[in-house]
Amino acid sequence: MTNSNGKLSEEKVFKDPVHRYIHVQDEVIWDLVATSEFQRLRRIRQLGTTYFTFHGAEHSRFNHSLGVYEIVRRIIDDVFQEKPFLNQEERLLCLCAALLHDLGHGPFSHSFEKVFHYDHEEFTQAIIVGDTEVNQVLKKVGHDFPKKVAEVIAKTYKNKLVVSLISSQIDADRMDYLLRDAYYTGVSYGNFDMERILRVMRPQEDQVVFKSSGMHAVEDYIMSRYQMYWQVYFHPVTRSSEVILTKILHRAKQLYSKNYTFKTQPVHFDSIFKEKITLQDYLRLDENVISFYFQAWQQEDDEILSDLCTRFLNRNLFKYIEFNPSEQMMKLMELTTLFTEAGIDPKYYLVVDSSSDLPYDFYRPGEEEERLPIHLLMPNGEIRELSRQSEIVDAISGKRRTDHKLYFPQDIIESLPEEGSVKQKIKEILAI
Incomplete structure (x- = not known):
């Protein structure tokens, strides 16, 4: 039952391990x-293949989406209550965009996007404006x-304060996934004082700012994000499983084309x-469907597809070594030749994988990905950019960290015949 103002006659709650309750x-x-x-x-995990490394990371995009909604609800209904910068429609707009911001994610999210060159945000917008149940529900608010x-998701909505709540360098999306991913992976890196951050939030015309008295809580958030990327999201074992996953999809696509x-x-x-x-075909895809094919493709006559699927399902992952592309390309070329000579297809079994992150950046107008900086509200009312006040943030601001690793199947290399010099040369170059 609902009231005439669009409110439920009785509040509903979801029990949540991160936020306690979602209202x-x-x-x-x-x-x-x-x-x-x-x-x-x-049916889509929040962290893709991270469960291969951190076995608790089985949580879903559903969990996370509810969490982002709850943070935005708290900001609007509690933090901004005394300073209502948003009318009732824009309040609902923020809540709906927060809930639906990840609606277009495909199975195994970013790996899937990389292979098929899709953008989950474009699919999110297509679901919102397309012939869907979501669209019918949203139309009840207004045509x-x-x-x-969809404009909020695309970051083109006219009220930039609304956009910044969902998408900025400190937003509800990031705050929830850091806390949630830390909880489910069992690590402490992603924990920060969200309650303190919410208390020092202040709405401005085009974005949220933070009272300077809460700067240390914001610093803690920035460092938590930095640590989570390098200790969890870019973990080399997780990257190994993603390498195999992407190679399965590439192989299946190539076989289909032939x-x-x-x-x-x-x-x-x-x-x-x-x-x-x-859009209908895309919505039929989830990780259960993909896993069914991987299970079945273990029996395929194509040895590469069969082997990769078996590896993925049984966690028989590739080993790795540190690799510097600018200094070791000759080594990679030599290995490619040796792998081919040994009957190991280097396209699928010799893979350079790169991880890169920019933990915080100040405003660089005109760049492909413009990042709104985090601003502090000083006691005298002046607005200052975070890295100008924080030595910690200044030390990492604008500095991109990149890591490269070379992945290979050590078990296949070890199974090569001892006769001849190919096996020995490969092992010498890889130092295994």
Whole structure:
């Protein structure tokens, strides 16, 4: 039952391990959670293949999306309550955009996007404005309301304060995934004092600023993010599983293009492999579907596809060494020749993987990815950019860290015949 103002007659709650409770008072939010497109997020992990490294990381995009919604709800209804910068429609706009911001993620998210060159934000917008249950729910608020929600996701909405709550260098999305991912992976790196950060938030015309008295809490958040990227998100074992995952998808796509006869036909991939994917086909994909194919493809006649699927499912991952592309390209070329000579396809079994992150950046207008800096509100009312006040943040500001590793199947190398010099040369170069 709902009231005439769009509120539920009784508040609904979700029990949550990070935020304790997630509160739902608005009918539109309750109805959005019940849509098939949002329920699909239960079947997509938040951290892709990280569960191979941290076995607790089985949480879903569904969990995270509810968490982002709850943080935004608290900011708007509690933090901004005495300074209402948003009208009722923009309040709902913030809540809906927060809930739906990850709606377009595909199975194994970023690995899937990298192989098929998709952008999950574009699919998120397509779901919101397309022929979907989500669209029908949003239209109950207003005919052009879905379009406005999509604009917030695209960062083109006219009120930049609304956009900054969902997408900035310190936003509800990042705050939730750091705390949630730290909780489920069992690490302490991602923990920071979110309560303190919320207390020092202040709305401005185009973005949120933070009272300078809370600067240390913001510093802690920045460092937590930095540590989570290098200790969890870019963990080399997780990257190894992602390398194998992407190579499975590449191999299946190549076989499809060569009219290979699959024992288990990849019907869910047809439109993707033909590069003519529809929104309906995309929404049929989740990690359960992908895992079914990987399970079945272990029995394929193609040895590479079969081997890669078996490796992925049984966690028989590639080993790795540190690799510097600018200094060791000759080594990579020599290894490529030796792998080919040994009958190991280097395209699938010799992979350079790079991880890169920019933990904090000041404003660089005109760049491809413009980052709104974090601003502090000084006691005299002056606004100052964070790195100008914090020596800690200044030390890492604008400094991109990049890491390269070379992945290879040590078990296959060890199984090579001892006769001849190929095996020995490979092992000498890899120092294994």
